[in-house]
Amino acid sequence: MLLSRNYPPSPELEPYIVRHYVFAAELPEDLTLEDRLLSETAFVRILIRGDWQAEIAPGYWAGAGPVVFFGPNELPLRVRVKGPFTVAGFAIHPGGWKSLFDRSARDYADQMIPLAAAWGNIADRLWAEAQNETDDARLIAAMEHAILARLAWIGVRAPDTRMNEFAEIARADSTIRIDDAAAKIGLSVRQLERRCLATFGLSPKAVLRRSRFLDMATAMRGFSSPSEEELAALRYFDQSHLTREFKRFAGMTPRAFERTTTPLFTAGLNLRSQAFARSTADFRLKDGMPR
Structure with missing residues (x-):
């Protein structure tokens, strides 16, 4: 267990x-x-x-x-x-x-x-x-x-709050365009790319691709209940695109992922969904919105 x-x-x-x-x-x-x-x-x-x-x-x-x-x-x-x-x-x-x-x-x-x-x-x-x-x-x-x-x-360097904002954007809207994400946090695309490499270790495109895959995997494992509109946004252009992304990030096809028991990976998805639910609730409370 x-x-x-x-x-x-x-x-x-x-x-x-x-x-x-x-x-x-x-x-x-x-x-x-x-x-x-x-x-x-x-x-x-x-x-x-x-x-x-x-x-x-x-x-x-x-x-x-x-x-x-x-x-x-x-x-x-x-x-x-x-x-x-x-x-x-x-x-x-x-x-x-x-x-x-x-x-x-x-x-x-x-x-x-x-x-x-x-x-x-x-x-x-x-x-x-x-x-x-x-x-x-x-x-x-x-x-x-x-x-x-x-x-x-x-020496307690100040945190890069804009990179934390980009992390939240990637989690909440993994299909967003990079230039739109940069504009939301007040950076140019070039600034976002440079700071992402320094703090995420990945390009903005790679961050969003990984987040999109994890969103889909989380839904497939039953840890989230996206609306039809949200699920449609997550869907890839075609089956070959979906297969390519699953092979990249899971090392297997979507069909194999559905059939394969992945206890450690699945536990990580569960932790991710719990943390995201908590951070979303906290964000709403900070903005004066009800849970």
Whole structure:
């Protein structure tokens, strides 16, 4: 059984962190699951227990230690887990990237590395505080301590709120034209492209393509109920276009995706839908709108 839980960051960290999460599975000791992950954000994962690896080169599986940093995904990452596991972590807002990292997000795209390679001994202190923890609240506190320490070390650079706005636009309207999205946040297309590469690690077009695929996959897995108009907007130009996008982002055709059990990928879609529902409600409340 797979159990996933989302938690919002503290108000102080909202511009930098999308969410905290805890993901646990009570699986048989001899069961091995292989699946794919496709995240909309860079994220940190703490392996509290279990055996978790990723395919870092064709046919070569490896871990990256107990506290791992996953760069932005442009391509699906094949992962393998054996037996029961518990992981905790946090997803990073694109707008918070430059406040937490001293290199471009593009440098980390589709990479999995020990967090210590980017954050030094802050990652080691995080592991020391989290490794034996079973309480969600204390796990989240440990992660927030580490994030605050990193912000202080970098120098608390102001978050790029326009990139966070673009992230919200991509989630809410993945079929929007790039020039329209740029105009909405007060940037030229060239400015949007440059800042997207630095903070998302991807071009604006790639961000929207990935979001559109995830919107369709979420609907196919039953975690969203788009209206007929919204579903029509998500549909691709023709079957070959749909197939091409599914092969790119899921590594299989749409028909195969419908038939295939993808427990880890599906849990990620569920976490995504929960977080999006919460952020949409928060946005409405900020604007004085009812839920």
